[in-house]
Amino acid sequence: MSLKVFDGFKFAKLPTPIHNMDPRAKFIMTIGLFVAALLFSNIYALIVIFLIQLPIVYAAKTWRKWASSMRAGLLLATLIFVMNFVFGSTIVFSAAMTLRFLSLMSAFSLFFMTTSPDDLGLALEQAHVPYTLSFTFTTAVRLVPTMALDAQTVIDAQRSRGLELDKGNFMKRIRNYIPILIPLIVSAIRRSIELAEALESRGFGASPNRKPLIVLRMKSTDYLVGVATLLMLALAVYVYLFIPLPTPSIPITMPKIFPWL
Amino acid sequence: MIETEELRFAYPSSPEVLLGIDLTINDGEFVAIMGENGAGKTTLVKTFNGLLMPTVGKVKVDGLDTREASVARLSRDVGLVFQNPDHQLFSETVKEELAFSLRNFGYDEETIQRRVTSILETLDLSRYAESSPFILSGGERKRVALAAVLVWNPKHIILDEPTIGQDYQQKDRLRNFIVQLNTQGKTVIIITHDVEFVAECKPRIVLLSRGKVIGDRPAEELLSDEPLLDKASLTRPQIGALMHELREFGLPESAIDVYSAQQAILHSLGRRK
Numbered sequence: 001m002s003l004k005v006f007d008g009f010k011f012a013k014l015p016t017p018i019h020n021m022d023p024r025a026k027f028i029m030t031i032g033l034f035v036a037a038l039l040f041s042n043i044y045a046l047i048v049i050f051l052i053q054l055p056i057v058y059a060a061k062t063w064r065k066w067a068s069s070m071r072a073g074l075l076l077a078t079l080i081f082v083m084n085f086v087f088g089s090t091i092v093f094s095a096a097m098t099l100r101f102l103s104l105m106s107a108f109s110l111f112f113m114t115t116s117p118d119d120l121g122l123a124l125e126q127a128h129v130p131y132t133l134s135f136t137f138t139t140a141v142r143l144v145p146t147m148a149l150d151a152q153t154v155i156d157a158q159r160s161r162g163l164e165l166d167k168g169n170f171m172k173r174i175r176n177y178i179p180i181l182i183p184l185i186v187s188a189i190r191r192s193i194e195l196a197e198a199l200e201s202r203g204f205g206a207s208p209n210r211k212p213l214i215v216l217r218m219k220s221t222d223y224l225v226g227v228a229t230l231l232m233l234a235l236a237v238y239v240y241l242f243i244p245l246p247t248p249s250i251p252i253t254m255p256k257i258f259p260w261l
Numbered sequence: 262m263i264e265t266e267e268l269r270f271a272y273p274s275s276p277e278v279l280l281g282i283d284l285t286i287n288d289g290e291f292v293a294i295m296g297e298n299g300a301g302k303t304t305l306v307k308t309f310n311g312l313l314m315p316t317v318g319k320v321k322v323d324g325l326d327t328r329e330a331s332v333a334r335l336s337r338d339v340g341l342v343f344q345n346p347d348h349q350l351f352s353e354t355v356k357e358e359l360a361f362s363l364r365n366f367g368y369d370e371e372t373i374q375r376r377v378t379s380i381l382e383t384l385d386l387s388r389y390a391e392s393s394p395f396i397l398s399g400g401e402r403k404r405v406a407l408a409a410v411l412v413w414n415p416k417h418i419i420l421d422e423p424t425i426g427q428d429y430q431q432k433d434r435l436r437n438f439i440v441q442l443n444t445q446g447k448t449v450i451i452i453t454h455d456v457e458f459v460a461e462c463k464p465r466i467v468l469l470s471r472g473k474v475i476g477d478r479p480a481e482e483l484l485s486d487e488p489l490l491d492k493a494s495l496t497r498p499q500i501g502a503l504m505h506e507l508r509e510f511g512l513p514e515s516a517i518d519v520y521s522a523q524q525a526i527l528h529s530l531g532r533r534k
Binding site: 150153154156157158159160161162163164178179182183186187190 | 307310312331332333336337340341343345347348349350351361362365366395409410413
């Protein structure tokens, strides 16, 4: 099992225009991509949504990490393709659903790779999200790499006890993950309890009126990105409602395994 | 026998952790791997059962190159007890936890029951057989994790930081148990920072610093070599420090545990009389 997928969601500070953007502008951009990807099930539209992200990935200089997280997500992408195809969808629709998954994964990966948890917390606070909630969210984001390390250690520990994750039929392979998931969940719960106790011991929440030291300010480029995203989203909705998109016809279908479907 | 030849290892996109390690651990030896945090101790032992593959060089376990065998195959001979028991416990009962690896290795149910019962008794865990491992104390969970590896009777046993979270009596019991395992002919390898524990066990010490072996000697010699210990952020054990202070009275610095210090002091007093 590869945990490289987590690398594609880990922030690393880099001096790029994407990293320097206001987190709110990036969030609008991500949500725009998210909505557009869910809106369309047409393969051409989804190809455009996927390709539109590539120059942003390039500008953010996160090409390698993005590629490695995409590679790690390929297993799930393949599963989505196979399940769709087996359960009666056309090959084009199955490919479109796979592309939708990859587009969503890419959009969120890009957001988390270029937005520091601190900035994210500040953005949430300035959006009047209660501090306890924004802190919980940013801490969860921050703990992803730690959880990934824990997951690797648990996998190593169980493999050392003779567990072979890739052995057996499909159901057996799923069951093989139980010895991985339970210790991981238990240690996450233990860690969260310890963290909560440590925070309370250090006076978390003692002062109800918090004032942030740094105040985020949107620059003109951030406004531009926000407006451009909204315009493109409006265009996407227009295309979806009024312009019928062509669908390629590939006459390959799976024989009916489940005739009632 | 576990051998490493020019072993080098680096995690992806990171600098090298192991920088050319040549090491031979013979069958039935008792070895402590010590060194500062980040010296590469855990990384080194993870190459012994194939969890990590050398980027350069070789690791051989009983003549078998670890590149040519699966982790499951190597683990039959090399049992690795991880530092944190919470990283491996998942079953509903302690008994089931111990049976897990035996089932993975394909033992029949009768053998599984026999071995589980036996290891529960050996490690004084019988009363917890039907308990959930999650409700046990830290020390008890650690013992369950140890039992979960010893149950399949591996030839070589590696314990990563076995003394962490153990009280003094548990440490004493653990020391006796490890010595007993070694006496039965098992190769025992421990990773530890606990110089007091090592001083009482007196194994061969392999001292690592920044990915290299900087010392490989018996405990009595290595734990009294202050400049070398300094390099690996270690200090002398307390008895060793006392004997060092008393060296001008003719007491040997190599007496690092209570028994040998007592013998040396009595010998010295007798000589004076």
